[in-house]
Amino acid sequence: MKKRKVPHTFVIVFAIIVIAAVLTWIIPPGKYVEEQVGGETVMKFYYADQLPDAQSAEFHPEPQTWQVFSAFYKGFVKQANIIVFILIIGGAFWIMNKSRAIDMGILSFLKFTKRLERSALMRKIGVNNIVIILVMLLFSLFGSVFGMSEETIAFTLIIIPLAVSMGYDSIVGLCMVYVAAHIGFSGAMLNPFTIGIAQGIADIPLFTGIGYRAVCWAILTVVGIVFVLLYARKVKKNPQSSIMYEDDAYWRKMAEVHEEEMERHTPRKAWFVFAFLTAVLITFSILYPQTTLKIGNSETTLPLLPIGTAVFVLLSIVTLRKTVHYFVLTLLFATVYFLVIGVLGYEWYIMEIASLFLVLGIASGLAVDKTASDIAKLFLEGMGDILSAAVIVGLAGGIVIILQDGGIIDTILYGLSRSMSDMGKIASAEIMYGIQTLINIVIPSGSAKAAITMPIMAPFSDLIGISRQSTVVAFQFGDGFTNMITPTSGVLMAALGVARIPWDKWVRFIWKFILVLVVLGGILLIPTVTMELAGF
Numbered sequence: 362m363k364k365r366k367v368p369h370t371f372v373i374v375f376a377i378i379v380i381a382a383v384l385t386w387i388i389p390p391g392k393y394v395e396e397q398v399g400g401e402t403v404m405k406f407y408y409a410d411q412l413p414d415a416q417s418a419e420f421h422p423e424p425q426t427w428q429v430f431s432a433f434y435k436g437f438v439k440q441a442n443i444i445v446f447i448l449i450i451g452g453a454f455w456i457m458n459k460s461r462a463i464d465m466g467i468l469s470f471l472k473f474t475k476r477l478e479r480s481a482l483m484r485k486i487g488v489n490n491i492v493i494i495l496v497m498l499l500f501s502l503f504g505s506v507f508g509m510s511e512e513t514i515a516f517t518l519i520i521i522p523l524a525v526s527m528g529y530d531s532i533v534g535l536c537m538v539y540v541a542a543h544i545g546f547s548g549a550m551l552n553p554f555t556i557g558i559a560q561g562i563a564d565i566p567l568f569t570g571i572g573y574r575a576v577c578w579a580i581l582t583v584v585g586i587v588f589v590l591l592y593a594r595k596v597k598k599n600p601q602s603s604i605m606y607e608d609d610a611y612w613r614k615m616a617e618v619h620e621e622e623m624e625r626h627t628p629r630k631a632w633f634v635f636a637f638l639t640a641v642l643i644t645f646s647i648l649y650p651q652t653t654l655k656i657g658n659s660e661t662t663l664p665l666l667p668i669g670t671a672v673f674v675l676l677s678i679v680t681l682r683k684t685v686h687y688f689v690l691t692l693l694f695a696t697v698y699f700l701v702i703g704v705l706g707y708e709w710y711i712m713e714i715a716s717l718f719l720v721l722g723i724a725s726g727l728a729v730d731k732t733a734s735d736i737a738k739l740f741l742e743g744m745g746d747i748l749s750a751a752v753i754v755g756l757a758g759g760i761v762i763i764l765q766d767g768g769i770i771d772t773i774l775y776g777l778s779r780s781m782s783d784m785g786k787i788a789s790a791e792i793m794y795g796i797q798t799l800i801n802i803v804i805p806s807g808s809a810k811a812a813i814t815m816p817i818m819a820p821f822s823d824l825i826g827i828s829r830q831s832t833v834v835a836f837q838f839g840d841g842f843t844n845m846i847t848p849t850s851g852v853l854m855a856a857l858g859v860a861r862i863p864w865d866k867w868v869r870f871i872w873k874f875i876l877v878l879v880v881l882g883g884i885l886l887i888p889t890v891t892m893e894l895a896g897f
Contacts, residue, residue: 370857370864374756374848378432381760382425385767390422393771393813404816406775409768422768429763436758442711443851444751447514447859448744449715451751453722454518455743456736458615460729462689463519467526474527489527493593494586496520497541501582504545507704508552508807510852511711513539515718517859519693525612530596530603531860532870534612536589539856540845540871544585546807547841547878548578555807559836562815563829570830570896577834577885584881588874604866611861625684628730635677635688638724642670652706665702669695689725696721750858757854764803774800774813789825790835790890791883793818797839798879805850807840830897831889838882846875 368376390409394416395402407413409422425432437444457463474488483491500516503509516538524534549556550571560567596603603609645666652665673695680687696717703709703717722743726736764770774796797814804810815836822832844850848864857867889897 368865370753371756373865374753374760374854375429377848378429378756378759378763381763382429382767385422385763385769386424388767388769388772390420390768391772391775392416392420392768393774393817395816401820402816403820406771408772420768422766425763425767428766429759432759432762433756435762436760437755439762440754440758440851443511443514443754443855446511446711446715447747447751447754447855449719450515450518451747451859452740452743453718453725454515455746456722456731456739457689457693457725459731459739460686460689460725462686462693462725463522465684465686466690467523470523471526489529489593489597490590492527493533493537493590496537497586497589498582500538500541501545501578501585503701504542504547504552505549505578506545506551508546508549508554509542509704510546510554511855512700512704512714513542514852514855514859515714517856521612521860522615525609525615528597528600529593530600530605531609531612531862532603532605532867533589533593533596535856535860535862536585536592539853540585540589541582543841543845544581544878545578546844547838547882548574548581549837549841550574550578552807552837555811555837555840556833558808558811559815559833562811563819563833565829565833570833570894572896573889573894574834580885581878581881584877585874588877592870604869605862608861608863608866625686627681627683627685627688628728630730631681631685631688631728634724634728635681638692639670639674639677642666642673646670652702654702654705665706669698669702672698685728689728692721692724692728747859750855753854753858753864754851757848758851760849761803770803771813773803774817786825786827786890787887789822790827790831790886793822793832794835794839794883794886797836798843799839801840801843802847803849805844805847805853807837810840811836827890828897830894831886834886834889838886842875842878842882846871 391406392409392412393404393406394413396405397403407416409417409420412420474492477483477488500509500513503512517535520538521531521534524537525531546552546555551557551568556574557567560569600606646664649666650664651662653660653662654665673691676691676694677688680691700709700714700717703713707713722740723736726739731739797810800810800814804813815832818832818836819829822829844853846853846868848854854864857864888894
């Protein structure tokens with residue numbers, strides 16, 4: 362019997378678009394409208410034919426038919442920022458990869474781990490296990506504190522080759538970055554894009570209840586790390602047990618580094634690149650001698666740019682004297698440092714981050730003595746190599762477009778919210794959590810979902826005697842977990858595209874873990890209703 366092949370990811374996503382279009386013929390359109398009641402703003406739902414005249418004139422839903430094709434175009438427009446980000450990142454990293462700096466870094470790292478394994482204690486613990494734990498802790502913390510999400514796309518290109526060179530697969534590499542960050546995102550302590558917005562709408566003092574949130578973050582992160590370590594051990598023991606074994610031939614080829622192929626040298630142009638960047642960084646250090654980091658409600662002012670500049674100069678001088686490959690890695694580490702400073706201190710987002718990596722790519726190319734034309738050609742090659750990842754993001758964006766143009770998203774939300782009536786406190790909180798989880802499948806944006814659902818959920822929690830903080834916890838859990846599986850998430854589809862992991866294979870791997878997280882989230886939600894917690 363001929364084995365049935367799983368359809369291409371593009372086919373699967375397009376099929377979901379068609380299903381969404383069919384739903385627009387079955388579910389009646391409707392819309393939530395802000396109204397003033399007793400001096401307070403409330404959200405009231407109206408079906409399309411019952412809307413007040415002012416809102417009716419602006420609301421023109423229609424059942425979707427041929428629009429399943431135009432959704433592809435609209436999805437590209439909607440996700441344009443992520444698509445451009447992917448293309449720039451792909452081009453920049455292609456230039457850097459051609460410098461062989463990543464190869465040199467991996468080779469040096471593997472030598473270092475082998476030296477560590479001479480210790481009996483390190484052999485027992487496992488150096489690779491320590492690497493996985495530390496990397497996941499770091500990215501989980503980033504997700505929890507400042508909502509790292511889109512930024513993981515760039516780091517995926519760094520960590521996956523490292524994971525494969527350590528004897529794992531691309532799935533382990535993606536888990537170390539993307540999954541870790543989104544576990545932190547789900548159990549966020551200070552994430553301004555979810556906790557900040559949700560608490561603000563619910564009229565709760567910002568970032569209160571952080572104690573219990575920290576407990577939730579720690580539990581979720583430990584569970585995630587254990588899950589990845591168990592899977593990593595299985596793949597390390599038998600690489601062919603990985604569902605990505607054949608697909609990972611691309612990454613294994615990249616990870617084949619031989620020391621004799623690596624010529625250590627430093628072109629004169631690399632010193633000019635160093636001098637120019639040093640001058641730029643000194644200028645910015647003079648203009649911005651102090652940087653105020655905003656973490657939650659607390660602010661810390663430190664001379665971070667001057668410190669970063671001084672470290673960059675010292676490391677560059679040392680690395681340039683050894684080989685240009687180490688200098689390019691210094692550029693990479695400096696990029697990561699200034700990225701974190703930019704996000705936390707200067708409210709950077711996709712445009713600034715993409716620009717920073719573009720500078721990294723150009724500087725890397727010049728440092729290894731490439732001409733301007735060579736750099737341009739490599740940049741285009743990199744964009745071409747990663748184009749499929751950009752295309753799938755646009756296609757996935759079409760799912761939400763169909764639901765929005767069909768006017769059924771608010772109707773779905775209204776139908777789900779009605780199911781909470783006449784329930785006990787714990788059951789109501791769990792239903793809120795379930796509703797947020799289901800909504801997240803079609804609205805993966807945390808800030809957008811908070812704006813839609815919290816004006817409804819917060820007042821409802823008052824009526825049934827549940828803390829508004831509990832409602833926010835239900836929101837953050839419901840918002841985070843399914844981000845790691847829903848095809849409507851542009852970040853997920855971009856990360857999978859960059860990692861070259863088909864969505865159907867990712868679902869086969871991750872669904873059990875998502876189920877564990879969803880159940881665990883439901884358990885962690887119970888104390889917010891039954892116990893006296895600080896800030897609740």
